[in-house]
Amino acid sequence: MNRVAIYLLALGAFVVGTAEFIVSGVLEIISRDLNVSISLAGQLVTVYALSHAFGALVLVMLTAQFDRKKVLLYSMLVFIFGNIIAFFSFNFSMLMLSRIVLAMSGGLFFVVAISYAAQLALPAKRGGAIATVITGFTISLALGVPIGTLIAAYLDWRYIYLIIAAVTLINLILLNKFISELKGKKQISLKQQLLLMKDKKIISGLLMTIFWMLGYTMVFAYSAPLLSNLAGLSIEMISTALLVLGLSAFVGSRIGGYAVDKWGPVRTISISLIIHSTALFVITITATSTLGAFLTIMVWGVAAWTTTPANQYYLISLKPQSSDIVISFNTTLMNIGMTLGAALGGVVIQYSSVQNLGWIGGTFILLALVCSTFSFVSSKQSL
Incomplete structure (x- = not known):
C-alpha cells in the first residue's frame, strides 16, 4: 500500500473540509465585514452544500473516463483558484462565487480521492485506506476550523483562504510526484x-x-x-x-x-x-x-x-x-x-x-x- 500517497490524499481532504466548515467559525465576522445579515451570510453554508453535491455527482459522471490522476490534480488546481477568489472577495457576491467553485472542485476531489485510496491499497487494507482519507476530512472539524477561527481573530479572515491555497499547492506538487496514474473507467x-x-x-x-x-x-x-x-x-x-x-x-x-x-x-x-x-x-x-x-x-x-x-x-x-x-x-x-x-x-x-x-x-x-x-x-x- 502506498502510504505516502494515501496520507497526501487525506491532507487534500483536510483542506477541502477546512474550506467548507471554516465559514461557521467566522460567520459573524464575514457578516459585519461584508455588511450582510447573519441569515444571508448563513446561505454560504447552504450554497456550498448544494454545489458540493453537484460536484460530487455530475462532475464525477462527466470525468469518469478520464485518467484519475489528472482529474484529481485539476480539481485541486480549480480548488486553489476558488481560494484565491475568496481571498479577493470584497463583496458578498464574489465570496458566494468562491464558495461555488470551492464546493464543486472539492466535491470532485473528495470522491476521486476515496476511490483512489481504495485502489491503491491491498483488498484487506481498503477499509483503513478509505478511513484515512475520511479522517483527513474529520480532522478539519477538530483542528482546521479552530485554527482558522483563531487566525481570523488576529488577521483578516480572507488570509485563511490564502493559507489553504498555499497548503493545497504544496499538496498538489507532492501528489503529482507520489501517486501513480490510474486509468479512468469505460464511459x-x-x-x-x-x-x-x-x-x-x-x-x-x-x-x-x-x-x-x-x-x-x-x-x-x-x-x-x-x-x-x-x-x-x-x-x-x-x-x-x-x-x-x-x-x-x-x-x-x-x-x-x-x-x-x-x-x-x-x-x-x-x-x-x-x-x-x-x-x-x-x-x-x-x-x-x-x-x-x-x-x-x-x-x-x-x-x-x-x-x-x-x-x-x-x-x-x-x-x-x-x-x-x-x-x-x-x-x-x-x-x-x-x-x-x-x-x-x-x-x-x-x-x-x-x-x-x-x-x-x-x-x-x-x-x-x-x-x-x-x-x-x-x-x-x-x-
Missing part, C-alpha cells in the same frame, strides 16, 4: 448510471446515508443551543465540547477503518448505528450535567463517524466497477441529508423545544439502521 452513459439506482440494495444503502446524516446534522447544527439550554454551558465550554466532538470523530473514523477490515462493514455499520441512536436518545438526560454532556458527546462522535468509512467501503463493494459513481451518489446524498437535517432541526426548535432534537434525531438514525439492514439482506439474497 458509462447517464442512462446506465441511473440504472444503478434501480438496484434495491444500493437504493437502501443510500437511503441509510440520508437518514444517518439527517439525524446527525439535526443535533450537530444546533448543538450550541442544546448544550446551553440543558447543561448551561458557557460559550467557552461549548467550544471545548465541539472540539471534543471533532476529536471523537477523528477516533471514530480510525476505528471504522480498523473494524471494517477486521469484522466487515455489516457488523461495523449495525453496531455503530445502534450506539449512535442510543447516544442521541439519552443526550437530553445526560446533558443536564457537564460531565454527562461531554461523555455523551464523546460516544456520539465516535459512533457517528465509525459508520462513515464502513458505509463507503460497503457501497464500493456492491458495485466495484462503478465505484466513483456510487461514491458520488453517496457524497451527494450526505450533503442533502445535512441540508435537510439543519432545516428540520430549525423547524423543531421554532415550533417545539430544543430538547426534542435528541429523540427525533435518534429516530432518524434508527431509520438508517432499518435501511442498512434491508440492504444487507438484499445483498445476501443476490449472492
Whole structure:
C-alpha cells in the first residue's frame, strides 16, 4: 500500500473540509465585514452544500473516463483558484462565487480521492485506506476550523483562504510526484448510471446515508443551543465540547477503518448505528450535567463517524466497477441529508423545544439502521 500517497490524499481532504466548515467559525465576522445579515451570510453554508453535491455527482459522471490522476490534480488546481477568489472577495457576491467553485472542485476531489485510496491499497487494507482519507476530512472539524477561527481573530479572515491555497499547492506538487496514474473507467452513459439506482440494495444503502446524516446534522447544527439550554454551558465550554466532538470523530473514523477490515462493514455499520441512536436518545438526560454532556458527546462522535468509512467501503463493494459513481451518489446524498437535517432541526426548535432534537434525531438514525439492514439482506439474497 502506498502510504505516502494515501496520507497526501487525506491532507487534500483536510483542506477541502477546512474550506467548507471554516465559514461557521467566522460567520459573524464575514457578516459585519461584508455588511450582510447573519441569515444571508448563513446561505454560504447552504450554497456550498448544494454545489458540493453537484460536484460530487455530475462532475464525477462527466470525468469518469478520464485518467484519475489528472482529474484529481485539476480539481485541486480549480480548488486553489476558488481560494484565491475568496481571498479577493470584497463583496458578498464574489465570496458566494468562491464558495461555488470551492464546493464543486472539492466535491470532485473528495470522491476521486476515496476511490483512489481504495485502489491503491491491498483488498484487506481498503477499509483503513478509505478511513484515512475520511479522517483527513474529520480532522478539519477538530483542528482546521479552530485554527482558522483563531487566525481570523488576529488577521483578516480572507488570509485563511490564502493559507489553504498555499497548503493545497504544496499538496498538489507532492501528489503529482507520489501517486501513480490510474486509468479512468469505460464511459458509462447517464442512462446506465441511473440504472444503478434501480438496484434495491444500493437504493437502501443510500437511503441509510440520508437518514444517518439527517439525524446527525439535526443535533450537530444546533448543538450550541442544546448544550446551553440543558447543561448551561458557557460559550467557552461549548467550544471545548465541539472540539471534543471533532476529536471523537477523528477516533471514530480510525476505528471504522480498523473494524471494517477486521469484522466487515455489516457488523461495523449495525453496531455503530445502534450506539449512535442510543447516544442521541439519552443526550437530553445526560446533558443536564457537564460531565454527562461531554461523555455523551464523546460516544456520539465516535459512533457517528465509525459508520462513515464502513458505509463507503460497503457501497464500493456492491458495485466495484462503478465505484466513483456510487461514491458520488453517496457524497451527494450526505450533503442533502445535512441540508435537510439543519432545516428540520430549525423547524423543531421554532415550533417545539430544543430538547426534542435528541429523540427525533435518534429516530432518524434508527431509520438508517432499518435501511442498512434491508440492504444487507438484499445483498445476501443476490449472492
